[in-house]
Amino acid sequence: MRLMMWWSGRALSSAATLLGVSVLIFAAVRLMPGGFAETVLGPFATAEQKAELAARYGLDQPVFMQYGHWLGAVAGGDFGISMISRQPVGAELLARLPVTAELTVLAVAASVLLGVSVPEFVLGSLVVFVFSRYALGLEVGSWVPLTRDPAANLATMILPAAVLSVFSVSVTARTTRDAVMGV
Incomplete structure (x- = not known):
């Protein structure tokens, strides 16, 4: 009851x-x-x-x-x-549902696999290698002060911030999931 x-x-x-x-x-x-x-x-x-x-x-x-x-x-x-x-909007939503579902599953899988089971220093090393080897447009190994050039500062901080946030995001998601399942 x-x-x-x-x-x-x-x-x-x-x-x-x-x-x-x-x-x-x-x-x-x-x-x-x-x-x-x-x-x-x-x-x-x-x-x-x-x-x-x-x-x-x-x-x-x-x-x-x-x-x-x-x-x-x-x-x-x-x-x-x-x-x-x-x-009809309903048909438009249904037509896009498989793509949305696949993207969601892949994003969650990547977050869980990378965020929980790969240490930050390993993921960071992998990111540094890939971005320095293939020149993908973001600075690796340098830093520009925010007061000198905000855009260049952002370009140098995106990779480290992304690597460090992967673990935090996955832990937060896992904690939220566990709390929801507990309720």
């Missing part, structure tokens, strides 16, 4: 968070300068064209009704039509 109460509390908390985020995003899109009609029709559209477009998409209704209609459509799996490809 306690587990069911905990799960229902988590589900309600998640639903409230998603609802709050959707309200904020919906409001932010409505408050942006310009508008849907200007984006779709261009700056030289007539007032009649804009009014017809607003009526077709329900943009002439009060904002609360627009949000309710949008929320109902999203809850039903209708994410609308892409303005660029003129295809």
